[in-house]
Amino acid sequence: MSNATLRTFIAYVEDLPGVLNRVTSLFRRRNYNIVSLTVGRTERPGVSRMTVVIEADDDAARRIEANLYKLVNVLFVEDTSHAATMLRELALVKVKADSAARGEVMRLCDVFRARVVDIGPEALVAEITGTEDKIDGLVDVLRPFGIVELVRTGVLAMVRSAEADDADRIPLNSSPPPPPSPSSPPPSPRDVKAA
């Protein structure tokens, strides 16, 4: 795979039983490895939103988008490689922190703007929101103290500075958006990840 990078797709799907299975089955069948996947409800009743991170080159990315559109329950797909995008992940880190280490651990959390949400005699739990890199950074500095438990949500993505008419781009009963055109010009280099 040439110029393969991590790409983040946003997919709006009908909130129906089995739809998540259809999407993941597509990636499995086409041999694309999912790096991260999050699903949740949106502002619209009956519409769920998925953020999928996949390693793919330009061609594969276009085919992923086209294949997603082939799923009958998929309403709208956005490959965020073409747009300035905010990427966020949330993590809870339970780290060993007895009275001797606690001060240092809390200071490190503070540097990463992580919030300490629970403290026990031997450990504390930090909550952090940010890009994957930022979370990786916190995890790295806490590791020497002993990480007891770690949970991450996977990446959420939102394209910046939504236009006013963006709200209408998800087709529900209106006419669908133009399908992805394979002859569209090649994507510009990926915009910077939001800090």
Next chain:
Amino acid sequence: MIGEGKRTGAEVIWEALGRVGVDVVFGYPGGAIMPAYDAMLKYSIRHVLVRHEQGAAHMADGYARASGRVGVAIATSGPGATNLVTGIATAMLDSIPIVCVTGQVASRYIGSDAFQETDITGVTLPITKHNYLVTRAEDIAPTMRQAFYVARSGRPGPVLVDITKDAQQASTEFVWDEGPVRMPGYRPEHRVVPDDVKRAADLIDHAERPIIFCGHGIIAASSSELLLQFVEKTGIPVASTLLGLGGFPATHPLCLGMMGMHGEAWVNKAIQEADLILALGMRFDDRVTGKLETYAQRAKKIHCELDPAEINKNVRVDVPLVGDVGETLRALLPAVSHRDRRDWVARIRELKGDSAVRDIQTMPPMGRLFAAHVMHDLWRITEGKALVVTDVGQHQMWEAQYYKHDFPRKLITSGGLGTMGFALPAAIGAKFARPEEEVWVVVGDGGFQMTAAELSTCAQEGIKLNVAVINNGYLGMVRQWQQFFYGGRYAATPLKGPDFVKLAEAHGLLGLRVTAREQTEEVVARARAANETAVIDFRVEQEDSVYPMVPAGADLHDMIRRPSPIVETASDD
């Protein structure tokens, strides 16, 4: 919308099938689909009882391929539904519109491992275009409408509708919406971009050595006539995929025949020399391209295809034209110039080289019965007009090479999945779609034994097929690969079959045998004259191979050719 009165869910199934224009269904009853079967008796849709649900799916498939309409298969839950799977996958790989209706255990038992419960929507998820689980009677009518719409629109494909027994039994107001189907996430239509049409026309006009690829899409979009016009105007020769055969007349002077693994060597060489490929409704399957790194390196590629996910999947293209191939041709036709490409056609003729002397047709009689002779004779005797349904293997390739199809929807074969056992049931479906056609089943002794039970269906339904069993006592294509690539070690390929003449007779059908070429004419005449289905056991040369052959993954021009008594094999290039 006004309701039309109360119906049970089971009745709604048949009402819906009638409303979408279904005249025949292929199926097999069982516990979870019994309410539907009971209701069937009140409706005039013909039901064909199959002998195995795989047959039902293949019959629906054959019906769809022969008619262009949606075929319908019905089965019960559990094993009935899982038996459909091979047929559904076959339809999926070849983009055939079928709708499978399956019974499911009552909704309160779903997930409890109830008797004959299978999660068939889960099982068929990757091999259907879409599928549905229906648990309420009032959802049956709109779901059936959607199912037929999804199956036939855009790139066609199989759709499965799984209906619980309680939904079939419940009563509901029957409401049938005749308006357009509203599915917000489903966009089957694509329009070609006018600028891309211009770019394509420009490439076509300036090409010196162009080739058109005729794929299945030409037939699915009923665009043979347009293709013919396009070829007459541009003078570009046409090579065909297996499923595209018949999309362009085989006896046309610019028809090159089949390309790829078992295409003529000179056709593949011409592709390697071409400077432009105009691919119409095909997907650059590995059987067509051989090794991708060396495939058609000198050619610019224009890819006309309905499914955007196929663009740049296997082969990088220069101009993609995403849309209905018929509409694309309509847009291209006025944009391209009238051209004579005599030099290129002459060059292709030159590439034929010694092909003619290697052709088994021109070899001196050796007193043996070659399958290729059988195909050629069938073509001659039926004047090329029969609807031929082939199975999978050597006979399938010989048929593709030697039965010249001049008309679309006259060759039905499992291309993408390569499903042995396909031919007989698919032919039954095709015969129901086009009862006026002379239908020939061409099948190996291996594949025939997989679904030969459907001979009973022929007998029960009183339909007339002609079955040519190309009997070589081997699983021939695998044997050929063993001979070429596995040191001649014939692992599990020698095959002892029953007496096919007696087998036919046991079904009350006509059984005949041919052991020498000179018997063919007379025996075929007897088969054609019979009112009932006739089975001819052609005892062909046992260890013949299909030539030429591109070994899997090899360069397209690197072919194994038929050893010739006249030409030195060593001079192969």
